[in-house]
Amino acid sequence: MTAHEWGALADDAYARRVLESALDTVDGRVQYADARLIECEELRSYAQLGADPDERIEQNVGIGVRVLVDGQWGFAARPLAADTDAAAAARQAHASAVALAGSGKRVELPPREPASGRYETEVAQDPFAVDTAARHELLAAWLGAASTPAEVAAAQAGVNAKRQHRHFADTEGSRQHQHLLETGAMLVVTAAGHGDVQRRSYPNSFHGNTAGAGWEYLASLAMQENAARVGQEAVALLTAPAAPRGYADVVIGAQQVSLQIHESSGHALELDRILGDEANYAGTSFIQASDVGTLRYGSDAVTIASDPTRPGTRGSFAFDDEGTPARRAALIDRGIVRNTLSTRDSAARSGLALTGAARSDGWAYLPVCFSTHVYLEPGDGGSLDELLDRMGDGYYIDDNRSWSIDNQRLNFQFGTEVAYEVKKGRRGRLLKNFSYGGVTPQFWGSVEAVAGPSEFRAFGYPCGKGEPKQWGFLSHGASPMLVRDLRIGVA
Numbered sequence: 001m002t003a004h005e006w007g008a009l010a011d012d013a014y015a016r017r018v019l020e021s022a023l024d025t026v027d028g029r030v031q032y033a034d035a036r037l038i039e040c041e042e043l044r045s046y047a048q049l050g051a052d053p054d055e056r057i058e059q060n061v062g063i064g065v066r067v068l069v070d071g072q073w074g075f076a077a078r079p080l081a082a083d084t085d086a087a088a089a090a091r092q093a094h095a096s097a098v099a100l101a102g103s104g105k106r107v108e109l110p111p112r113e114p115a116s117g118r119y120e121t122e123v124a125q126d127p128f129a130v131d132t133a134a135r136h137e138l139l140a141a142w143l144g145a146a147s148t149p150a151e152v153a154a155a156q157a158g159v160n161a162k163r164q165h166r167h168f169a170d171t172e173g174s175r176q177h178q179h180l181l182e183t184g185a186m187l188v189v190t191a192a193g194h195g196d197v198q199r200r201s202y203p204n205s206f207h208g209n210t211a212g213a214g215w216e217y218l219a220s221l222a223m224q225e226n227a228a229r230v231g232q233e234a235v236a237l238l239t240a241p242a243a244p245r246g247y248a249d250v251v252i253g254a255q256q257v258s259l260q261i262h263e264s265s266g267h268a269l270e271l272d273r274i275l276g277d278e279a280n281y282a283g284t285s286f287i288q289a290s291d292v293g294t295l296r297y298g299s300d301a302v303t304i305a306s307d308p309t310r311p312g313t314r315g316s317f318a319f320d321d322e323g324t325p326a327r328r329a330a331l332i333d334r335g336i337v338r339n340t341l342s343t344r345d346s347a348a349r350s351g352l353a354l355t356g357a358a359r360s361d362g363w364a365y366l367p368v369c370f371s372t373h374v375y376l377e378p379g380d381g382g383s384l385d386e387l388l389d390r391m392g393d394g395y396y397i398d399d400n401r402s403w404s405i406d407n408q409r410l411n412f413q414f415g416t417e418v419a420y421e422v423k424k425g426r427r428g429r430l431l432k433n434f435s436y437g438g439v440t441p442q443f444w445g446s447v448e449a450v451a452g453p454s455e456f457r458a459f460g461y462p463c464g465k466g467e468p469k470q471w472g473f474l475s476h477g478a479s480p481m482l483v484r485d486l487r488i489g490v491a
Helices: 012-026 085-099 132-146 217-221 223-239 254-269 344-350 384-391 440-445
Strands: 032-048 054-069 072-079 117-120 152-170 175-193 196-202 209-211 246-252 304-306 329-333 373-376 394-405 411-423 426-431 434-439 447-450 457-465 470-478 481-488
Touching: 012 032, 012 054, 012 085, 012 152, 012 175, 032 085, 032 132, 054 085, 054 132, 072 085, 132 152, 132 175, 132 223, 152 223, 175 217, 175 223, 196 223, 196 394, 196 411, 217 223, 223 411, 223 426, 246 254, 246 384, 254 329, 254 373, 254 394, 254 411, 254 440, 254 457, 254 470, 384 447, 384 481, 394 434, 411 440, 434 440, 440 447
Parallel strands: 117 175, 209 457, 246 394, 373 470
Antiparallel strands: 032 054, 032 152, 054 072, 152 175, 175 196, 175 209, 246 481, 304 329, 304 373, 394 411, 411 426, 411 434, 434 481, 447 481, 457 470
């Protein structure tokens, strides 16, 4: 078996030999070194209304080696085309670290025990084994159901899948093998008429929904059953009355809460932003390292945790990209900031706990702080109907349409695709162009109740970060929540 054979990295023993060759090259000459060997295969199949499907399968395989010499990092990455590439990447990383000696603050990594193991996504049906014609037939059926109303001007449906063999080794003795698979689907419909244009999407307004699962996940989404509803709602929004301005009590649906978590919680709690190391894509954070343990971020109803050990999500794994074992960490516990999303060096410099949030887009990128599976813990609010009854009069909103947040993750405004007027706990008129805004700790401090576990849903997201930009693939989950006296009609 040679390094350039596609699919070779499904073999853990072979992958370990490649990793050992990289570490052996720098053995005895570094404070620390790690190597990540990754093989990735990605499927994207999309269809537009009235056009032929566009399907692409992309593959890449390579190694990234990171070394620490005299307190300075060196990194090099190469596609894996020959057995010598691993050692060549290690030599290049070492040369880079040596060249940087004395040029900046020293990095000191506290010692840790080695962690080794294997993780594999539970899969019932391989999405890559599904016949191309069968995929295209599904897309056509979803588009057909969604486009029945004459006012539907455009629609797009898609399925996606990604397989990764991710292998890790370091000079501390960790040897890790992770085999990840994710599958997802999306539908978005645009309606035009009556002097307006409106959009409805399902099952998530950002590229659909993706989970750590196989093709069987699509059955749980009930795409065909929801397609007609999505098309009809897009058309109904054209003649729906506009949402009002002012202040109101609002129940926010799980999808919109998940986006709120991503923008005002996940990014705000990334320790590289808190320390000022990262300022790309909407900046730093209003939270300071000294706030951990004391800052009142939200009400007692708000507990937000990071837990990649929960299976079946886009943020599920056993080890992060620095080899840190996955674990649950309460980021916000009953409204108080307790932890951050951290990497080894950021945790060491700040004196804060290491939570294992070093993520990378692949072998060609250095790991950075990214969300894992970050979610709002379900509360005691019961079912959605019980939460609406508790609210009384107000609005029920869901599915993000637009968002904006400042460069400290503090002031924000969001728009939703749909809103419903609620009277005495019962949903009434459909409203369009609903928006709301606030200041992050004041907003989360106004959360009175969160619905229970039966209403919990998880959503997979892509997210861009860093220079050069890399994509993080993560997840957020939530049950609907009740927010009192929210400012609405801001956009």
